[in-house]
Amino acid sequence: MSKVIRIGTRDSELALWQANTVQQKLEALGYDTLLVPIKSTGDQVLDKPLYELGITGIFTKTLDVAMIKGQIDIAVHSMKDVPTQLPKGIIQVAVLERAITHDILVHKGLNFLNSNDNATIATGSLRRKAQWLHQYPNHHVVDLRGNVNTRLLKLIENDWHGAIFAQAGLERIKLMPKDALVLDWMVPAPAQGAMVVVSNEDDLFCTEAAGKLNHKDSEITTTIERxxxxxxxxxxxxxxxxxxxxxxxxxxxxxxxxxxxxxxxxxxxxxxxxxxxxxxxxxxxxxxxxxxxxxxxxxxxxxxxxxx
Structure with missing residues (x-):
């Protein structure tokens, strides 16, 4: 196998964990690989909520451009960040076996849930904000941006009661608090907990190689959700x-x-x-x-x- 597969990824800890996982699986199959970390617009612009930026695929666009320019061969994404319409010429080649799909609350004590007092919860997700307010209409929800590590740090630094995260993300980089509250009533984002590999449609070598990592049930469920x-x-x-x-x-x-x-x-x-x-x-x-x-x-x- 002469070609070295260049794996594009964001440079956050979680994104690198995902890319490393794909790299290990490809190398176990006998392929040569190289990780190519790239900083995305979504990681650079932290002073505005995602929905205000008005860009589809803000965490994936930089990698799409790198692939179209021929700087990388495949890209690894958290599937929930990927637009449902991929750019022309880029195709989905594998959905890895999905992790747990729950959202969780990282908190500083849960007494506020049993009182009528106003509480402040942080999240950068419209979906999480709306569902939290549906369940707790008297609470206040503030915007929270940045990678997982940054968001956890902001929770410590502010006087918020808690912040909402995807359980899979915290577990992958071993930052899941033992007392985190699983929000099993919250409907997750489409494809939450799933990792996806994309490549150029005309790159037969890489589409065949990465295609070997596909998990059929995870592909079926994420396709329905998306x-x-x-x-x-x-x-x-x-x-x-x-x-x-x-x-x-x-x-x-x-x-x-x-x-x-x-x-x-x-x-x-x-x-x-x-x-x-x-x-x-x-x-x-x-x-x-x-x-x-x-x-x-x-x-x-x-x-x-x-x-x-």
Whole structure:
């Protein structure tokens, strides 16, 4: 195997952990690899919430450009950061076996949950903010940006009661607090906990090599969730959660759309045979749109336009 596969990655600790995992798996298969860390726009601009930046794929765009320019051969991403529409010429070649999908609350004590006092929770995610306010309407949610390590440090430095993270991310870099509260009521982001590998569609060597890392069930579930997101036209600008799980020969799907303030919630839940999952995400999203989601999405777009 003569070609060295150049693996593009963001340079945060979590992104490097993900890229190293892919590197180890490829090298175990006999491929030569090289890690190429690149700083993304999403990591550089920390003074604005993601949704205010108005850029699709803010954490992936820099790597897309590097791939199109021929500086890297494949890129490894947290799949929830990847736009549902990939740039022309770049294709998804593997979804690795998915980790746990839960969101968790890292906190300084949980007494505030049992009182009527106002509390302050931090997150940079519209989805997490809307669901938290749906559950705790008297709380205040502040914006929190940066990589995992930066966000944990900001929680320590500020007088917030807690901050919301993806469990998988903290576990991967061994920063999961023992007393973290699992938010099993919160619907995760589409493809949360999954890592994806993309490459140039005309690079047959790399698409074949990376394709060997694909985990079929994880590919099926993330495809359904991202279809749901794409049909609702969510991206990172609307509070949308989705989770599909394979149970034996069936798939259980749960999806939800929230208003920005968390007061409105439109959800859908379905069980379908594994053999009938084609366009499941799209069909579920269309049902949500018919149940008031279309009006709600228009309101969200108008509110986002006002923010910009």
């Amino acid at each position: 279809e749901f997101l794409r049909t609702l036209e969510g991206g990172c600008t609307a509070p949308i959660g989705a989770l599909a799980e394979v149970n034996d020969q069936s798939v259980h799907f749960k999806g939800a759309l929230f208003s920005l303030d968390g007061k409105q919630k439109i959800e859908i839940e379905k069980n379908v045979p594994l053999s009938k999952t084609a366009k499941l995400g799209q069909k579920c999203a269309q049902e949500v749109l018919q149940k008031g989601g279309e009006t709600l999405m228009k309101e969200i777009r108008n509110e986002n336009s006002a923010l910009h």
